[in-house]
Amino acid sequence: MIEIEKEFLKKLIDDRHFLHMNPELSGEEFATTEFIKEKLKEHNIKIIETNLKNGVVAEIGQGDKVVALRADIDALPIEEESGVAYHSKVKGKMHACGHDFHTISLIGAAILLKENEDELKGKVRLIFQPEEEINSGAVKMIEENVLEGVSCIIGFHNKPDIPVGFIGIKEGPLMAGVEQFEVEIRGVGTHAAAPHNGNDPIVTASQIITGLQSIVSRHISPLETAVVSVTKIEAGKTWNIIPDRVKLEGTIRTFSEKVREETKKLFEQIIKNYSAAVNQEAEIKWISDGSPVDNNEKMAEILKKEISKFAKVIEPEIMMGGDDFARYQEKVPGLYAFIGTGCPYEWHHPSFLIDDKALPYAINYFITGAKAMLETNDKLK
Numbered sequence: 001m002i003e004i005e006k007e008f009l010k011k012l013i014d015d016r017h018f019l020h021m022n023p024e025l026s027g028e029e030f031a032t033t034e035f036i037k038e039k040l041k042e043h044n045i046k047i048i049e050t051n052l053k054n055g056v057v058a059e060i061g062q063g064d065k066v067v068a069l070r071a072d073i074d075a076l077p078i079e080e081e082s083g084v085a086y087h088s089k090v091k092g093k094m095h096a097c098g099h100d101f102h103t104i105s106l107i108g109a110a111i112l113l114k115e116n117e118d119e120l121k122g123k124v125r126l127i128f129q130p131e132e133e134i135n136s137g138a139v140k141m142i143e144e145n146v147l148e149g150v151s152c153i154i155g156f157h158n159k160p161d162i163p164v165g166f167i168g169i170k171e172g173p174l175m176a177g178v179e180q181f182e183v184e185i186r187g188v189g190t191h192a193a194a195p196h197n198g199n200d201p202i203v204t205a206s207q208i209i210t211g212l213q214s215i216v217s218r219h220i221s222p223l224e225t226a227v228v229s230v231t232k233i234e235a236g237k238t239w240n241i242i243p244d245r246v247k248l249e250g251t252i253r254t255f256s257e258k259v260r261e262e263t264k265k266l267f268e269q270i271i272k273n274y275s276a277a278v279n280q281e282a283e284i285k286w287i288s289d290g291s292p293v294d295n296n297e298k299m300a301e302i303l304k305k306e307i308s309k310f311a312k313v314i315e316p317e318i319m320m321g322g323d324d325f326a327r328y329q330e331k332v333p334g335l336y337a338f339i340g341t342g343c344p345y346e347w348h349h350p351s352f353l354i355d356d357k358a359l360p361y362a363i364n365y366f367i368t369g370a371k372a373m374l375e376t377n378d379k380l381k
Contacts, residue, residue, distance in 0.1 A: 001309065001310030001311075001360075001364050001368075002112060002363075002364055002367060004108070004112075004360050004363065008108075008111075009359065009360065012104050012107070012108045012359060012363075013104075013356045013359060015039070015104050015107070016100050016101060016103075016104040016354075016356070016359070017086035018035075018086075019032065019035065019095065019100035019103060019104065020084075020086050020087075020088065020095050020100045021086050021087070021088060021089045022088075022089060022090065023075030023076075023088050023090055023093045023094055023095045023100070024074065024075055024093070025074060025075055025076070025077060025093060025133075026074040026130065026131040026132070026133045026134040026136070026137070027054065027074075027130065027131055027134070028054070028074075029054040029055065029073050029074055029130045029131075030053065030054055032054075032073050032074075032103070033053075033054045033055060033056055033073075033128075033130070036056045036073070036103065036107065036128050037056055039107050039111075040056070040058050040107070040110060040126075043110070043111050043114050043115075044114070045058050045059075045060060045110055045111075045114050045126075046058060046059050046060070048125075048146075050144045050146075051144060052130070052140060052141075052144060054073075054130040054131070055073070055127075055128055055129055055130040055131075055137065055140070055141065056126070056127075056128040057125065057126065057127055057128070057141070057144070057146050058110065058125070058126040058128075059123055059124070059125050059126065060110065060113050060114050060117055060120065060123065060124045060126070061113075061117055061120040061122055061123040061124055062117075062120075062122075062123065063120075063121065063122040063123055064122065064149070065121065065122030065123065065151055065374055066122060066123045066124075066125055066149045066150045066151060067122065067123070067124055067125070067150070067151060067152055067153070067154065067369075067370050067373045067374050068124075068125040068126075068127055068146070068147065068150045068152070068153040068154070068328070068332075069106055069109065069110075069124060069125070069126055069127065069153070069154050069155070069366050069369070069370055070106075070127040070129055070153055070154070070155040070325060070328065071099070071102040071103050071105060071106035071127070071128055071129065071155070072099045072102055072103075072129050072130075072132035072133075072137065072323075073099055073102070073103045073128050073129065073130055073132075074099055074130055074131055074132055074133050074134075074137070075093055075094060075095045075096070075097075075099065075100075075133075076093070076094055076095070076096045076097055076133060076348060077092055077093060078092070078093070078094040078096045078348065078350055079091065079092050079094065079350060080094040080096070080350055081350035081351045082350070082351050082352065082353050083351070084353065094350070094352075096347065096348050096349060096350065096352045097133070097347045097348060097352070098157075098158040098341065098347070098352070098354050099132070100354075101158055101341070101354045101358070101359070101362065102156070102157070102158070102362075103128060104359065105156075105359060105362035105363050105365075105366060106126060106128065106366060108359070108362075108363040109363045109364075109366035109367050109370075110124075110126050112363065112367060113367060113370065120370075120371070120374060121371075121374040121375050122374040124370045124374070125146065125150060127141060127146055127153075129141050132323065132324055134288075135178060135180065135288040135290060135322075135324050136288070136324070137324060138324035138325065138326075138327035138328055139324070139327055142327060142328065142331060147328065147331050147332055150332050151332065151333075151373070151380070152296065152299060152332055152333045152334060152335070152373050152380055153325075153328045153329070153332055153333075153334040153335075154299075154303075154334070154335050154336075154366065154369040154370065154373065155323075155325045155328075155334070155335075155336045155337075156336060156337045156338065156339050156362065156365060156366075157323065157336070157337075157338055157339070158338075158339055158340075158341040158354060158358070158362075159316070159338035159339060159340055159341060160341055160342065160343035160344070160345060160346060160347065160352065160353075160354075161343075161346070162314070162316070162338055162339070162340030162341070162342070163340045163342050164340050164341060164342045164355050164357045164358045164361070165311055165312055165340060165358075165361060166311065166312045166313075166314055166340040167307055167311045167312070167313055167314070167337055167338065167339050167340065167361065167365060168313075168314050168315065168316030168337060168338035168339075168340075169295075169300055169303055169304050169307065169313055169314075169315075169316070169335070169337045169338075170295060170300060170315050170316055170318075171295050171296070171297040171300035171301070172294060172295060172297070173255045173292045173293070173294050173295075173318055174292075174293045174294070174295055174316065174318055174319070174336055174338075175292060175293035175318070175319055175320075175321055175322050175323050175326070175336070176225070176227070176253035176254060176255055176292050176293075176318075176319070176320045176321065176322050177253065177254050177255065177260060177289070177290050177291045177292040177322065177326065178251060178252075178253060178288065178289070178290045178322030178324075179251060179252040179253070179254075179260070179264065179286065179288070179289050179290070180249075180250075180251055180286070180287040180288045180289075181248075181249065181250060181251070181252065181267075181284060181285065181286055181287065182247065182248070182249050182284075182285040182287060183208075183247070183248040183249075183271055183282060183283070183284050183285070184245055184246070184247050184248075184282070184283045184285075185201045185204050185205050185208070185245060185246045185247075185248070185271075185275055185280055185281070185282050186201060186244060186245045186280060186281040186282070186283075187199040187200055187201035187204065187243075187244055187245065187246075187278075187280045188244055189241065189242055189243050189244035190241075190242050191240065191241065191242070192239070192240040192241060192242055193240070195242055198242050198244075199278065199279060199280060200242050201235070201243065201244065201245055201246040201280055202235050202236070202242065202243065202246055203278075204246070204274060204275055204278055204280055205233065205235065205246040205248060207274050208248070208270060208271055208274045208275070208282075209230050209233075209248070211270045211274060212228050212230065212267065212270055212271075213228070214270075215228050215263055215266045215267060215270070216228055216263075219262070219266055220259060220262065220263065224255075224256065224259050225254070225255050225259070225318075225320070226252070226253065226254045226259050226263050227251070227252065227253040227254075227320050228250070228251075228252050228263065228267065229250045229251050229252075229253075230248050230249070230250040231249060231250045231251065232247075232248065232249035232250065233246065233247070233248055234246070234247040234248075235247070252264065252267065253320040253322065254292070255292050255318070256292075264286075267284075268284055271284060290322060290324055290326055290327065291326045291327070291329070291330055292322070292326055293322070293323055293325055293326045293329065293336050294326065294329055295329075295334065295335050295336060296329075296333035296334060296335060296380050296381075298333075298378055298379070298380050299333055299334070299335040299373065299380060300335060302372055302373070302376055302378065303335055303337070303368075303369055303372060303373075306368050306369070306372045307337075307365060307368060307369075309368075310361070310364055310368070311361050311364075311365075316338045321347070323336065333380035333381060335369065337365065339358060339361055339362050339365060340358060340361075341354045341355050341358040342355045342357075342358070343355065
């Protein structure tokens with residue numbers, strides 16, 4: 001573990017607090033992008049130009065072998081209730097998932113790697129990715145060829161229910177593949193006192209939502225894992241009018257392609273059958289789809305050994321939350337870990353917090369991982 005000087009660590013913590021106070025939502029990370037560039041330029045770290053207006057790609061070292069490190073940078077539309085002195089200054093926006101912590105961890109690692117650049121056995125590519133929360137940032141980065149020549153990629157997410165000093169690493173699936181859907185059910189609107197003169201889509205939507213619950217409970221093997229959640233319902237404008245349409249939004253989470261295809265097929269059948277039975281129309285739109293975060297076995301083996309030299313390595317439980325880090329893993333071998341940050345509140349909670357004592361562990365995770373993968377001759381596929 002690299003000992004981080006107190007003054008340098010304090011500066012990094014101050015920088016994280018600054019980012020925490022100035023959160024930017026997915027697609028709006030313009031000031032955050034400039035902040036990252038300024039910090040890298042201060043230490044003569046090479047920035048690679050892209051066509052993106054948000055997000056940063058940079059590089060350290062020389063040679064043919066390239067290892068990528070990725071951190072996400074966006075915030076969430078949540079009003080902060082943490083009570084910390086450095087709480088968000090932007091109403092209705094908050095770093096409630098800890099991406100400010102991820103960003104500063106990678107900046108800190110980049111500065112320390114730059115200081116010892118001559119010791120690197122290749123290049124380290126730094127990917128500060130926007131738009132993770134809307135599942136589009138990784139795709140945009142990949143389209144900018146950020147994985148060109150990359151042998152593997154390393155990332156992490158803070159984990160509030162894991163204590164500081166502990167890092168969760170496991171091979172294979174870690175986080176679920178994420179599907180996002182929109183459904184519009186179209187009926188016939190009418191006066192609320194005369195429902196027989198219309199064709200009420202609210203009743204149909206209610207039956208559909210109930211029917212969708214049978215997918216996991218009655219059609220997916222109990223030995224498999226899946227989640228179907230309707231999370232948003234929009235219908236009507238006032239109390240005495242039956243509307244002509246209902247909009248549903250939500251997500252499907254799975255770990256295997258087989259279960260994913262089966263779940264989506266049943267999802268579409270239920271919606272179309274229920275709506276057709278009452279002479280209504282239903283339109284299904286898949287907004288995004290993604291693979292599960294699936295860790296390379298060899299990378300997990302190597303990093304467990306190296307990370308255990310400065311942190312307590314544990315086997316984390318798989319979870320139904322998703323991360324578009326999986327998009328990179330579709331292209332190159334990757335390792336995604338959970339770094340303990342010790343907080344009683346889960347991600348996306350208004351009182352979510354990060355313990356700053358976890359920062360040295362996150363920085364060393366990046367540095368150790370990059371060096372270990374640059375120095376290994378083991379085949380990853």
